[in-house]
Amino acid sequence: MDLDFTGKTVLVVGGSSGIGNGVAHGFRQRGAQVHVWGTRPSAADYDGIEGSDLEGLGYAKVDVGVREEIAAAPAIEPLDVLVLCQGTVQYRRAEFEPAGWDRVMAVNLDSLMDCARKFRSTLAARKGVIIIVSSVSGYTSNRGNPAYAASKAGAVSLTKTLGEAWAPEGIRVVGLAPGLVDTKLTKVTTEHPERLEGALRSIPLGRMGTPQDMAGAALLLASPLAGYVVGQTLIVDGGLSL
Template identity: 85%
Template sequence: MNELDFSGKGVLVVGGSSGIGNGVAHAFLDRGAAVHVWGTRRNAEAYDGVEGSDLNGLAYSQVDVGDRAEIDAAAGPRALDVLILCQGTVVYRRGEFAPDGWDRVMAVNLDSLMACANKFHDQLAARNGVIVIVSSVSGYTSNRGNPAYAASKAGAVSLTKTLGEAWARDGIRVVGLAPGLVDTKLTKVTTEHPERREGALRSIPLGRMGTPQDMAGAALFLASPLAAYVVGQTLIVDGGLSL
């Protein structure tokens, strides 16, 4: 038996149009799953040429999860076994200290997690499904310039614990994944700034940034029978950064 074979399983990756989410989506696709992704652009063709985005083989829907009405109206896969909540945004230049920036980040990074989880609760319960909530190591530390990002990720870690306990008896296993520094569009402020990049790399014991594939490996494990007794926990995948 191959515990990492997802043939016949339905997977939805919210935020799967690029970056970490896209890497996770393709990992499940490569292992036999039917994979649907949600993103913010009009259609799949709108991602042509976008770095870190490959929608080949993935079903795509446009959903702005910062708008609860769009979540409510969106269609998901008919059969859903694994829900990956990988949506995220950030506002730089101290924009999160202002109400508009704070509200937008919290809406996408935290409020939408609960909205998506609630939307698919019954489908997942019917199939003994799994929810993987992707947070960040920023949920465990301060983040001087981004209070909403840090607070929302801490909230995601706590939500993973709470839903893990609350929904285990419903047949849904809720777990979490906290990435460290991964080169995506959200981290360009660091990865494209030579001094910041070198400083960040010095703080990572493995000496390199993570990749979407690194995160995908952890997500596959968490969603698989190999992690059948893991509930409410968030796995930190950061190359040792948070140590």
């Protein structure tokens, strides 16, 4: 079966909660051995946290906003699929200041290249796949979050460039751009009824996305069904960006 990942090894960076956690379990449920990276000291530190389920997943603490932690993180060999789902955002105009800008860019953009570089040879040996998770914010203005929008636009561009650069090595780089998904990063919208109502009016499907929706798209992109897709980012937003 094209969506059977039995015998495959997957790493989901940012897989401890939210979209990444949904993606991790999507691969696990289809037979893959799945590892995730998160920022808390141990898997037990996620017990009881909404949107976090680490049962059946390997876990390592790696703050990808710190380049040295990526370099020091344990090797994973073999590796067939690398999902780069790390992300952060800072509200109340914090991203207009140097500290806020630097942190968001370090996590959302710089670490994508650092992680991809770390596992490049391992993925090439397995003719593997990198999925870079960006956002529909990479295609539009986001007046309150300049670093978030710029970093996601950079992620879309990086997907194109690495897709072209590394395809001859057998690494297929593709992207996934979620719309509004109910996670901890979107509570600023989902926990305010008026904001949520307005957001839902702009989504043709009339609902928010779920981590499981994103998992379905990631599984497709990593599978042989998308074997001729290189450098493209799939927008998965219920029609929001239309």
